[in-house]
Amino acid sequence: MSQQNPAISKGIDWSLVWIYLLLAAIGIMAIFGATYNDGDPVVQSFIGFKTDYSKQLYFFGFSLLLGFFILLTDSKFFPATANLWYVAGLLLLLLVFPFHSNVKGTESIIRIGSSFQFQPAEFCKICVALALAKYLSRPETDFSKTRSQLIAAAITLLPAGLTILQSETGLALVFLAFFLVMYREGLPSIVLVIGFVVAALVVATLLIEKNTLAFILLGIGAFIALLLRRLIRRNKGILFRIVIVVVVCVAFVWMIVPFMFKNVLARHQVERIYSTIGRDVPGEYIRDTVQTPGKPRSNTADYNVKQSKIAIGSGGVLGKGLLKGTQTRYGFVPEQRTDFIFDTIGEGFGFAGSFVLLSIYIILLFRIIAVAERQRSVFSRCYAYGVAAVFFFHIGINVAMTVGLAPVIGIPLPFISYGGTSLLTFTILLFILIRLDADRQMILR
């Protein structure tokens, strides 16, 4: 596609392009597998722009065209306009509030005309990736300072906050992925550690009764104190710190998690979290007034996860074959062309197919990190990490959700899920990276 411009084509990382094409092709095939009606003429349906797979094919064509234009753009254009992108992204996010359409309870979509709709929150990921890279690559930014770290966090979290206001918690969580970029650029490890500990404590609170958990935490604290008793003898401050940490943890378990579940999270979110661990929502977290006490309400999130697991599990080692999956073909799996598209692969091609797909993804991620590390300019490296983090978050959460490891969060599987906006967003993210990488010898600011 870039034969006319040998200078650019020489620097292009073709492996990324090939992986991209491969994934997009798998995506169209999976959507075809999930939505094809027996007896429809295949070729006409693909051309007709009526079926989902046909639409996805056209989206893909459009994305390729856009990617081509991105490759033709000057690489300096992106660092130069990064802040503008960010402002535009925020404006689009704000525009949603007066102009949103109420599709499926989501308030995050702008509709233009009857058929075209647009989700700014998706698009904003590009803006944040660019803006964060721009900020971190400024010569005057000293990222070891707390102030810089806070500014970087604010850049990331501002669009996330706006997205939460649009009831798109899932999309908002994606922005947390950018902390990986900051970590790469020197964010103290303790932030990630605290993040993991918080996640672990939340999960533990769900699984274990909270008083028992408090005792376990005290026990762990005591055990650590015992291990460090020599250090403590020398320095009493360590003991003090251990006590503080344990107290904070217990407080978190006792008060903050229940508070979150009772007052902050929406009902469907609580249900989804509990369905992941395979339990009924406890009565104390149910705010429904209609609910009769003591009787767990039927959990639709539970149904989705169960059916998804059945779909994937029934694929077996080699799968049932394309168009043979009964779970995905006959409507048992919900949202099977978008969020649960992985089920089509899992059911149709079994463990072998799923493994191959995940391998392609991991190759993609590792390739992006390799590309990132060979950049001379900080901007390109940060941007590359941003892309890797976003992809990782999407892939990890989406697949983990379909196999029942993560709560149901409606985020698409990159390049495979049906949807114009998401395909376009991921394409732009990737092709900007390819474009920047083509000029990896240059220092971009």
Place this chain on the structure above:
Amino acid sequence: MPVFNQSRSRIIRLIFLLSFIVIIAQLFYLQVISGKYSKLAMDNAVFPKIIWPERGIIYDRKGKAILNNAIMFDLMVTPAEVKNFDTLSFCRLMEIDTAEFNKRIRDAVFRNKSVRPSVFQALLTPQMQARFEENNWRFPGFALVERPVRVYPYNVAAHLLGYINEVDTRDIERSGNFYRQGDYTGKSGLEAVYERVLMGQRGVQYLIKDNHNRLVGQYENGIFDTAAIAGRGLRTYLDVDLQQLAEKLMTNKVGAVVALDPKTGGILAMASGPTFDPNELTGPEKNRNYSRLVLDVAGPLLNRAIKGQYPPGSTFKPLGALVALDEGVITPSYGFPCPGRYTLCGHGKPACTHAGGGHAANLRLSIANSCNSYYAHVYRLAVDNPKYHNAKVGYTHWKEYMNAFGLGIRLGIDLPSEDKGNIPDTSVYNKEYNGSWGSCTNLTLGIGQDKMTATPLQLANAMCIIANKGYYYTPHFVKSIDDETEEDTVLLNRYRVKHEVLTHIPDTAYRSVINGMHDVVVMGTARIAQIPGIDVCAKTGTAENYTILDGQRIKLPNNSMFVCFAPKDDPKIAIAVAVQNAGFGATWGGPIARILLEKYLNDTLQAKSVADLERIANANLMPAYLKRLQFKTDSTRARDWFKKTSDSSYIKIYLGLANTTGSPAKERSSKRPQKDRDAQLWLAILPDNRSLYKHQQALITT
């Protein structure tokens, strides 16, 4: 610019890798280790639809189908598709009201959800089906679905062929869950006995259903489907013409007729009166008809040929003679001076129709003239046989003879619930007479009375033994099964065994008894059974019987018994007839048997028989006490119903009070004083009170 924190790149890669490994491990668990998900997916999406096979057809001996299959229609409704609907005209068409319509739709939604079809009305009558087909474009969401039903083209042999019905939980349990809800199984008659043969083999069609349980197509193009295998046909010995004739003769009579082929034990005809049209127990009116039949005290559902227990009366005499001859206590030339009654036991019983004149001068004559004294004495001779020293031992031997003749035991016919009649054991008499009894005590056993009872089938079978001079085949219907399997052969083999039970009795004995039975027709009591050109051997019987009604033992009119076989030298058919409370054996049983013999042996009836046929078919010999019994049973039920529900409507129905205004019954009853009507109601509630019954009689007569 120096690159700081390069090592963190490795940590990030590690995080990526670990996350993916966790996910892949979970995938490995779901897809490779845990096997349950495939089954869950199958349960979700694949619906095994049972294809019911056609049941086997039952043929008569000439290959005519007497039990066949036909297609009827169920009206199905898919509630979700019932839109823009003219409920009123639909209800008028189906003869229901809108409330009923709404109820059925609600039921359908409850049973199967609104997107799947459910039965709206099972088995439409042909009229309704025609009306619906004319109008079905007006009623979206309704459709007709074929459903095979059993038909009986000749409207006969209800008791023999039996009927089928949906299995209940008990059937399912008993079959070890072989049957499933919705299967049909034979509930009586040959349908039940040969269920395994007739039912065929269920087929399965695997269909795909979607998340709303709608069927959307075949699973894997049907490669896992199994075709249904139709049930196999039964070839029977029944002669449907003979059967029709027999049932016609038994109209409005209580009793039974059995015709056997002595050479094979095949049952040529078996009719029990009163009977019913077997088609009443198929089709839309099935349940209503069944309740009516069950509640009829005359017992139309009872097959009296195998369940009716009749004292054989004089028809037993040939057997008594054979026993005595075989025991050597008499010879064919043995004579007994009969003065009109039997005097040797002191009480002058039994009485005899003839007196003196040498009517019992030898065996032949005694049979021809049916001398009671002769056979009472012959019985005594057999029981008091000096070689047994003791009457009880003698009796035991005598009983063994009876069992060899097939009396007092189940013969093993291929119908369910055969009765064995009664030849009492010594213990019965021991108990009754405190151990001190002798041949005089049960003297009348010798003339087929006392406690002796036998089913018409047993009597016919006993005739076969005499006709065959000592052997018989177990009476049965099924000659062969289409495509007979080994299992079938095992089933049928017990009917192919020759039972040589009494071949040790010398031929001379048989010959003299057979000659005696021939004389019965030529010059004795059964002259009515004469057929020109055919030597018929027969024996009449007129048996006393009693019933208990309203707490009193009532002597009912005698049962008319008749047994015969023909032709004498090459027996082709043996017949036993029992007509309850009809009078002399020769009056009703004789002509019935003769008509059947003629039909079977000559295939035409003589003019006399055609006239007799009409006369007998039109004669109503239903015992009079049945009306009273029916009234009592019904009103007892009405009382129980009233006790449970305080609903007097049944009582009113039985008294004819519930008729609509203007009907004669209503007017007649309304003319009577209110007090009397109350009394009537009250009586219906308390039917067992005999004084009130008299009071009621008084009320009615005044």
